Amino acid sequence: MSADEILVTAAEAQGIVDRALAYRAEQGFNPMTVAVLDLGGRPILVKREDGCGFLRVDIAIGKANGALGFGLNSRALAERAELLPNFMAAVASLAPGGVVPAAGGILLRPGPDGRVVGAVGVSGDTSDNDEACVVHALRGTRFADDGH
Numbered sequence: 001m002s003a004d005e006i007l008v009t010a011a012e013a014q015g016i017v018d019r020a021l022a023y024r025a026e027q028g029f030n031p032m033t034v035a036v037l038d039l040g041g042r043p044i045l046v047k048r049e050d051g052c053g054f055l056r057v058d059i060a061i062g063k064a065n066g067a068l069g070f071g072l073n074s075r076a077l078a079e080r081a082e083l084l085p086n087f088m089a090a091v092a093s094l095a096p097g098g099v100v101p102a103a104g105g106i107l108l109r110p111g112p113d114g115r116v117v118g119a120v121g122v123s124g125d126t127s128d129n130d131e132a133c134v135v136h137a138l139r140g141t142r143f144a145d146d147g148h
Contacts, residue, residue, distance in 0.1 A: 006039075006115075006117055007038070007117060008036060008038055008044055008108055008117055008118040008143075010044060010045065012036075012141070012143075013036035013044040013045040014045060015137075015141070016034070016036055016120055016134075016137045016138065016141070016143075017034045017036060017045055017047050017137075019136065019137035020032070020034045020120070020122060020133040020134060020136065020137035021034060021047070021049060021133075023132070023133050023136040023137065024049075024124070024125070024129075024133050027129070027132070027133075029124070029125040029129045029133070030051075030052070030124050030125040030129075031049040031050060031051040031052035031124055032049055032052055032056070032060075032122055032123065032124030032125060032130065032133065033046065033047065033048040033049065033052050033056040033057050033059070033060040033122070033123050033124055034046070034047050034060060034120065034121070034122050034133070034134075034137075035057070035060040035061045035063075035064050035120065035121045035122075036064070036108075036118065036119075036120050037061065037064045037065065037068060037118050037119050037120075037121070038117075038118045039068070039116065039117055039118055041064075041065050041068050041069070041096070041097050043061065044118070046060070046061065049124070052124050053124075056123040056124050057123075058098060059100050059121075059123035060104070060121040060122055060123040060124075061097055061098065061121055062092075062097065062098035062099055062100030062105075062121065063100045063102060063104045063105030063121035063122070063123065063130075064105045064106075064118075064119035064120055064121030065095065065096075065097040065098060065099060065100075065105075065119070065121070066092075066095070066098075066099035066100055066101055066105055067105040067106065067107050067119045067121070068107070068116070068118070068119045069091075069095055069099060070099075071107070071116065072107075073103075073105060073106050073107055074100065074101060074102060074103055074104055074105030074106070074121070074131075075102075075103040075127075075131060077099075077101040077105070078101040078102050078103060078127075080101070081101035088101055100121075100123075102127040102130075103127035103128055103130060103131040104121060104122045104123060104127050104130030104131045104133075104134065105119055105120070105121040105122075105134075106119065106120050106131070106134045106135070106138065107119050108120065108138075108143040109143060110142045110143055111142070120134050120137070120138070121134075122134050
């Protein structure tokens with residue numbers, strides 16, 4: 001396994017951000033923030049569009065960070081949070097970078113073995129629209145995820 005197989009490159013992060021924001025514009029969604037994190041939850045690239053509220057940066061990072069921390073895309077994390085709200089609130093207060101259990105955070109898995117190498121989080125519109133931007137951005141990449 002090469003280093004390239006276990007990393008999300010800056011070029012890949014830029015492509016994901018660009019495709020997500022282009023799709024957002026095509027669909028007429030609200031301005032968004034897209035955050036691409038590495039496996040350790042550190043930002044590779046975060047972009048906040050003009051007109052997107054400043055808290056959206058933390059929300060996008062929190063969606064991606066929650067996905068990384070639990071090994072689940074954030075839609076599944078939201079479903080768990082509904083069942084265990086007190087636990088999720090406690091975890092969210094402990095996690096560096098926050099945890100936002102709402103659709104819009106997707107794990108980056110480059111191969112069929114399911115190994116996670118990072119995550120993307122989007123915030124700015126409804127959670128469903130945020131997630132749609134990530135799913136669209138990952139199509140045709142080594143991170144394509146049909147099981148969001």
